[in-house]
Amino acid sequence: MIPAIRGMRRTINRRSRKAGLPPGSLVHIGVGSGTSLIRGLRYGPSGAHRIAFEGEHYSTDADVPDPHADEVLWLQVRGVTEPAMIEKVGRKFGLHPLLLEDVMNTEQRPKVEDYGDYLFIVLRALHFDPESGLSHKQVSLVLGPNYVLSFEESDQERNFDGVVSRLLDGRGRLLHEGADYLAYSLVDSVVDHYFAVLESVSDQIETLEEHVLSGRENLLPAIHRLKRELISLRKSVWPLREALVFLDRQHSSLIDEDLSVFFRDIYDHCIHVVDTIESFRDMLSGLLDVHLSSISARLNQVMKLLTLITTIFMPMTLITGIYGMNFDRMPFLHSPYGFSLVIGAMVLISGSMIWWFRKKRWL
Numbered sequence: 001m002i003p004a005i006r007g008m009r010r011t012i013n014r015r016s017r018k019a020g021l022p023p024g025s026l027v028h029i030g031v032g033s034g035t036s037l038i039r040g041l042r043y044g045p046s047g048a049h050r051i052a053f054e055g056e057h058y059s060t061d062a063d064v065p066d067p068h069a070d071e072v073l074w075l076q077v078r079g080v081t082e083p084a085m086i087e088k089v090g091r092k093f094g095l096h097p098l099l100l101e102d103v104m105n106t107e108q109r110p111k112v113e114d115y116g117d118y119l120f121i122v123l124r125a126l127h128f129d130p131e132s133g134l135s136h137k138q139v140s141l142v143l144g145p146n147y148v149l150s151f152e153e154s155d156q157e158r159n160f161d162g163v164v165s166r167l168l169d170g171r172g173r174l175l176h177e178g179a180d181y182l183a184y185s186l187v188d189s190v191v192d193h194y195f196a197v198l199e200s201v202s203d204q205i206e207t208l209e210e211h212v213l214s215g216r217e218n219l220l221p222a223i224h225r226l227k228r229e230l231i232s233l234r235k236s237v238w239p240l241r242e243a244l245v246f247l248d249r250q251h252s253s254l255i256d257e258d259l260s261v262f263f264r265d266i267y268d269h270c271i272h273v274v275d276t277i278e279s280f281r282d283m284l285s286g287l288l289d290v291h292l293s294s295i296s297a298r299l300n301q302v303m304k305l306l307t308l309i310t311t312i313f314m315p316m317t318l319i320t321g322i323y324g325m326n327f328d329r330m331p332f333l334h335s336p337y338g339f340s341l342v343i344g345a346m347v348l349i350s351g352s353m354i355w356w357f358r359k360k361r362w363l
Helices: 083-093 097-104 161-169 179-213 220-237 240-249 257-323 338-359
Strands: 037-044 047-051 072-078 111-114 119-129 133-143 147-152
Touching: 037 161, 047 161, 072 083, 072 179, 083 097, 083 147, 097 119, 097 133, 111 240, 119 179, 119 220, 119 240, 133 179, 133 220, 147 179, 161 179, 179 220, 179 257, 220 240, 220 257, 240 257, 257 338
Parallel strands: 072 147
Antiparallel strands: 037 047, 037 072, 111 119, 119 133, 133 147
């Protein structure tokens, strides 16, 4: 089922609330509200364990844990709406104020920034729902010598549950690698989900194609809605290529050179996603042309039929108009068979015209 358009969403969130504030001011810019939830996890070759905060794993008032030299610390912050929590994490790890500002401004384009002691990575987590359409949330990562900080836009996000399960179950090589491999795994987890989004979009395009070829009407809103989603999808994925090239070729001291092949693999996935998006855009443009052509063809068919009907009735209208004039001396006017003769002449003329139209294949 092709969903109806649900109104135009805001393309760019308002930034007026930051007008006049100094650089580095922590103001949340984005959609949604809620609490900032923090969760910690440490791991090493011996295994992984969660960091217990006061009472529960999630807490807005918990102290931020310190990194240890013999273990990797992964600190997850879900929800970036509370400046106090973001500032607390920033003070603990010595993060630049402009970095924290970018974390709370959830309209950043994918990028990588090298701050020397740590790397700042921004990417978009994408989800596609057939009813509500495409949703994209910002994911920010900070890679340090023995820690990774992940900031997810919403406190309801579950982008990294698979990575958490692999760590706690001891599966794969995560436990035996450093923070750089964890950062790679988090980026890979987000990019891999792009293919699930593409599959959903492909299903929508196939459904649209079936409806267009079957002659279904009122498909323009659905086609334009999906084209808008593809534009948004491309804007979220296209800049990620530059960020991945930076991670592959700049060889930061925080990333082992052996990981270049892994980031190159993500880059290949990203190129594949971009190429697929371009193919989908071409397919939608073709579907739009076919749909408009079918609408035009149906309109022409209707106009042709109405023109033929009008042409058939024109002689009959002419005859009735002539005999409607107020003259006493007219052929067959006083004849007892006059009415029948005139009606017969009308039927004969109309029948001859229908026969001629059929012979010419106009009808």
